[in-house]
Amino acid sequence: MNWVTIFWSTLSGVCLMLALLHLLVWSRDRSSRASLFFCVAVFSVIGMAMAEMVTMHTESIAEFSGAIRWTHLIHGVGVVGFLGFVHFYFGTGRWGLLVLALFIRFLAVVANFSTGESLHVYAIHSLQKVNFLGQQVTVLGEWAPNPWVRLGQLAMLIQVIYVVDASTRLWRTGSYESRRRAVIVGGGLSLFLLLASAHAGLVAAGVLRMPFLVSLPFLGVVLAMGYELSRDLLRAAKLSRDLRESEQRMTLAAEAANLGIWIRDLVRNEIWASSKWRALFGYGRGEKLDLEDILQRLHPEDRETVRQVLEKAMAGSGSYETEYRIILPNEKVRWIASRGRVEFDEVGKPILVRGVSIDITGRKQAELEASRQRRELAHLSRVSILGELAGSLAHELNQPLTAMLSNAQAGQRFLAQGNPDMAEITAILDDIADDAKRAGSIIHGMRAMFKKDAAVEMQPVDLNDELTQVLKLLHSEIVGRHVHVELHLENALPVVHVGRVEIQQVLMNLILNSLDAMKAGVTQRHLKITTGRQDDRVVVRVHDNGPGIPEEMLERLFEPFFSTKPGGLGLGLAISRSIMEQFGGRLQAENHAAGGAVFSMAFPVAIRNLSET
Amino acid sequence: MTPTLQTVFIVDDDASVVRSLSRLVRSAGLESRTFASAEEFLLAQPQPLHQPSCLVLDLQMPGLSGLELQQKLASSPASCPAIFISGNGDIPATVQAMKQGAVTFLTKPFDDQDLLSAIFEALEKHRNLLASGSQLGAIQERMTELTEREREVMAWIITGALNKQIAAALGIVEKTVKVHRARVMEKMTVSSVAELVRHCDAAGFVAAK
Numbered sequence: 029m030n031w032v033t034i035f036w037s038t039l040s041g042v043c044l045m046l047a048l049l050h051l052l053v054w055s056r057d058r059s060s061r062a063s064l065f066f067c068v069a070v071f072s073v074i075g076m077a078m079a080e081m082v083t084m085h086t087e088s089i090a091e092f093s094g095a096i097r098w099t100h101l102i103h104g105v106g107v108v109g110f111l112g113f114v115h116f117y118f119g120t121g122r123w124g125l126l127v128l129a130l131f132i133r134f135l136a137v138v139a140n141f142s143t144g145e146s147l148h149v150y151a152i153h154s155l156q157k158v159n160f161l162g163q164q165v166t167v168l169g170e171w172a173p174n175p176w177v178r179l180g181q182l183a184m185l186i187q188v189i190y191v192v193d194a195s196t197r198l199w200r201t202g203s204y205e206s207r208r209r210a211v212i213v214g215g216g217l218s219l220f221l222l223l224a225s226a227h228a229g230l231v232a233a234g235v236l237r238m239p240f241l242v243s244l245p246f247l248g249v250v251l252a253m254g255y256e257l258s259r260d261l262l263r264a265a266k267l268s269r270d271l272r273e274s275e276q277r278m279t280l281a282a283e284a285a286n287l288g289i290w291i292r293d294l295v296r297n298e299i300w301a302s303s304k305w306r307a308l309f310g311y312g313r314g315e316k317l318d319l320e321d322i323l324q325r326l327h328p329e330d331r332e333t334v335r336q337v338l339e340k341a342m343a344g345s346g347s348y349e350t351e352y353r354i355i356l357p358n359e360k361v362r363w364i365a366s367r368g369r370v371e372f373d374e375v376g377k378p379i380l381v382r383g384v385s386i387d388i389t390g391r392k393q394a395e396l397e398a399s400r401q402r403r404e405l406a407h408l409s410r411v412s413i414l415g416e417l418a419g420s421l422a423h424e425l426n427q428p429l430t431a432m433l434s435n436a437q438a439g440q441r442f443l444a445q446g447n448p449d450m451a452e453i454t455a456i457l458d459d460i461a462d463d464a465k466r467a468g469s470i471i472h473g474m475r476a477m478f479k480k481d482a483a484v485e486m487q488p489v490d491l492n493d494e495l496t497q498v499l500k501l502l503h504s505e506i507v508g509r510h511v512h513v514e515l516h517l518e519n520a521l522p523v524v525h526v527g528r529v530e531i532q533q534v535l536m537n538l539i540l541n542s543l544d545a546m547k548a549g550v551t552q553r554h555l556k557i558t559t560g561r562q563d564d565r566v567v568v569r570v571h572d573n574g575p576g577i578p579e580e581m582l583e584r585l586f587e588p589f590f591s592t593k594p595g596g597l598g599l600g601l602a603i604s605r606s607i608m609e610q611f612g613g614r615l616q617a618e619n620h621a622a623g624g625a626v627f628s629m630a631f632p633v634a635i636r637n638l639s640e641t
Numbered sequence: 642m643t644p645t646l647q648t649v650f651i652v653d654d655d656a657s658v659v660r661s662l663s664r665l666v667r668s669a670g671l672e673s674r675t676f677a678s679a680e681e682f683l684l685a686q687p688q689p690l691h692q693p694s695c696l697v698l699d700l701q702m703p704g705l706s707g708l709e710l711q712q713k714l715a716s717s718p719a720s721c722p723a724i725f726i727s728g729n730g731d732i733p734a735t736v737q738a739m740k741q742g743a744v745t746f747l748t749k750p751f752d753d754q755d756l757l758s759a760i761f762e763a764l765e766k767h768r769n770l771l772a773s774g775s776q777l778g779a780i781q782e783r784m785t786e787l788t789e790r791e792r793e794v795m796a797w798i799i800t801g802a803l804n805k806q807i808a809a810a811l812g813i814v815e816k817t818v819k820v821h822r823a824r825v826m827e828k829m830t831v832s833s834v835a836e837l838v839r840h841c842d843a844a845g846f847v848a849a850k
Binding site: 419422423424426427428429430431432433434435437438439441442445452456459462463466504506507508510512 | 654655657658660661662664665667668669701702703706726728729749750751752753756
C-alpha cells in the first residue's frame with residue numbers, strides 16, 4: 029500500500045469536489061466572487077499536491093527540480109486565489125497591501141524561473157531516499173540554497189500582513205459571524221501560510237530531511253474556507269425555509285384581510301399579482317399583466333388621477349395612497365383603495381413598486397350615501413330658511429314692483445297730458461328697467477338657494493360679495509326687526525374656494541340666528557359683521573348685542589337637534605358647521621367681552637394653482 | 642278749489658319707490674318733496690302752516706318707523722294728514738295707523754288712481770283743518786277778550802240753560818245775565834247758541850256742570 033499515493037490522491041479528490049461545488053455556485057451567481065477565488069485556490073492546492081507526488085516518487089534530479097520549480101508557480105496562483113478569497117469574502121482587505129503582496133509574489137515567481145533551479149534551491153547535487161509514512165520517498169540530498177529565497181519570504185510576510193490586517197478589521201465589525209470568519213479563515217490562512225513558509229525554509233536549509241509538503245498546510249486552509257462556505261450553504265437553506273414560512277404567513281394575512289398584493293418590476297417590466305388581486309381586477313390565473321391594460325380597466329374619470337399619483341410616487345415621493353373605480357369585464361363597478369411603495373436603486377432610479385389593493389365598494393357606497401343625505405339635509409334646511417323668509421322676501425320684491433307700477437302709470441299720465449318732458453320719460457323707463465333687474469336678482473338669489481345639486485360646485489368666491497348678496501335678500505327682515513347693521517368689509521379680501529350657495533346658507537343661518545337672539549329685551553338692536561384676513565385664513569365674524577350664550581352651551585350649539593328656540597329643529601348650526609368643514613374651514617361661537625355672541629367663520633385662503641382638473 | 646300750492650311729502654327708504662311716487666304726484670299737478678327717512682323729514686320741518694299738504698309714508702323703515710313718525714306729528718297742531726303705504730299687509734299696524742288718524746292704508750303695489758284719490762282726500766281734509774284751524778285761532782283770540790264773568794256766563798249758555806237758571810247758578814240778577822249774554826254773543830261773533838257751542842267745542846272750552 030502506497031500510503032503516500034493514497035493520501036495525496038484522497039487529498040486531491042476532496043479538493044476537486046470542493047472546487048467543483050463552488051465553481052457551480054459561482055456559475056449560477058456571478059456576484060459571489062469569493063467562490064471563484066476559492067476554486068482557484070483549491071485547484072492550485074491540487075496542482076501542488078500533484079507536483080509533490082512527482083517529487084516524492086522521482087529518481088531523476090531534473091524531474092525533481094522541475095517539479096519544485098513548477099510548484100512555485102502553482103503556489104503563486106494559489107496565493108492569488110487565497111488572497112482573492114479573503115478580499116471578497118471578508119470585504120475588509122486593504123487594496124494597497126493586496127497589490128503589494130501580489131507584486132512581490134510575482135517577483136518571487138520570476139526569480140524562481142530565472143535564478144538557479146528554483147526559488148529555494150540554487151543547485152541540486154544529489155537526491156536521497158528517506159522514510160516517510162512507511163514509504164521510501166525522494167528528498168534533497170546535497171544542494172546549494174538560493175539566496176533569492178528571501179524574496180519569497182518577503183512576499184509571504186506581506187501576504188500574512190494583508191490577511192492579518194483584513195482579519196482584524198473584520199473582527200472589529202463586531203458581529204459573531206464576522207468574528208468567527210476572521211478567526212477561522214483569516215487566522216487559519218495566516219497560520220498555515222507561515223507554517224508552509226517555515227517548513228519549506230527548514231527543508232531548504234537542510235534542518236528537516238523531508239519532502240516539501242506545502243500542500244498539506246494549504247489543505248488545512250482549504251478545509252477552513254470550505255467550512256465557512258458550507259455554513260453559508262446551510263444558512264441559505266435555512267433562509268429559504270424561513271422565506272417560505274414568511275410567504276405563507278403573508279398569504280394568510282392577505283387572504284384574511286381581502287388584500288390583493290402586487291409587485292411591479294420596473295427593470296424587467298413585469299407585474300406579479302396574487303390570486304386575490306387577479307380576482308379583484310377580473311384577471312385569470314395565468315393571464316399576463318400589463319400596466320396599460322390594467323389602467324384601461326379603471327373608470328375613465330379616475331384614470332388620469334391615478335396615473336399622475338403613480339408618476340409622482342416614482343418621481344421621488346416614494347409611496348402613494350389612492351382610491352379609484354374599476355369597471356370589470358361584466359360591467360360591474362368596484363371601488364378600490366391602493367397603497368404602494370416604490371423601491372429605488374443607489375442612484376435614485378425606481379426599480380420596484382410593491383403594493384396592496386383592497387375592495388372598498390361597500391364603504392364607498394356608504395360614504396356616497398351619507399354625503400348625499402348631508403346634501404339633502406342642507407337643501408331642506410335652505411328651503412326651510414327661505415320659507416321663514418317668505419314674507420320679507422315678498423316685501424323685498426314688492427319694492428321694485430311698486431316703483432315700476434307707479435313709474436309706468438306716471439308715464440302714462442304725462443303722455444296723456446300731451447307734450448311730455450322726454451327727459452323725464454326716459455328717466456322713467458330707465459328706472460323701470462333697473463327695478464325689474466333688481467327684482468330679478470332677488471329671484472335669482474332665491475332660486476340659487478332652492479337649487480339641489482348633485483354635487484357642491486366649488487368656485488373662487490369673494491366673501492364680501494356673498495355677504496352683500498345675503499344682506500340684500502335679508503334686507504326687509506332686518507329692517508322689519510329694527511336692526512342696525514354695521515359692516516366692516518376688508519378691501520381686497522383674498523378669494524376662497526367654496527360652494528357659493530352653501531356659504532350663503534351659512535351666512536343666512538348666522539345672521540337670522542343673531543336677529544332671533546336680539547328679539548327679546550334689547551332696545552338698540554345692533555349687528556356687526558366684519559370680514560378680514562388673519563394669517564393664512566379669511567375670517568368672517570357676526571356679532572350681535574343679544575344676551576350672549578351660556579358657557580356650557582357654547583359647544584352644544586353645534587350638536588344636531590340642539591335648539592334654544594321653542595319649536596326649533598336645531599339643525600341649522602350643525603349643518604352650517606358641517607358645510608364649513610367640508611370646505612376645510614371652521615365655525616366657532618364665543619361670547620364677546622362687550623356683550624353679545626360672536627360667530628366666526630374661518631376659511632383657508634385659496635391657493636392659486638389649486639385646481640388639478 | 643283754492644289755488645294754493647298743494648304739496649305732498651313722500652317719506653320712504655327705497656329711493657326708486659320715492660322717485661316713482663314723486664313723478665306720479667307731479668303728473669297730477671301737485672308739488673312733491675321727498676325724504677329718505679322719518680328723521681330727515683323731522684329735521685327739515687317742512688310743514689307750512691297755511692298751505693294744504695299731506696304725507697305719504699312708508700310703514701317699515703330703518704330707524705324711526707312710519708307709525709312712530711305719525712305719533713310724533715300728532716302732538717303738533719294742524720299737522721298734515723298721513724297716507725300709509727306698505728309692502729306688508731300687517732293688520733295690527735293698519736289698525737294702529739287708522740286709529741292714529743291716517744287717511745288710509747295702501748298695500749304695495751297700488752294703482753295710481755288709488756293713491757291719487759287718497760292724496761286729494763287728504764289735501765281736502767287738511768284744507769278744512771287749516772280753515773277751521775285759522776277759525777280756531779280767531780275763536781281763541783276772541784275768547785281772550787271775554788271777561789271773567791262773561792266766561793262764566795258762556796259756560797252756562799252752552800249747556801242750554803235759561804237766563805233765569807244762569808242767574809240762579811251764578812247768584813246774579815237775570816238782567817245782568819242778559820247783558821252778559823249779549824256781550825258774549827257779540828264778542829264771539831256768533832248768531833246762535835248752536836254756533837257758540839260749536840266754537841267752544843272747537844276751542845276745547847269746558848261747559849259748566
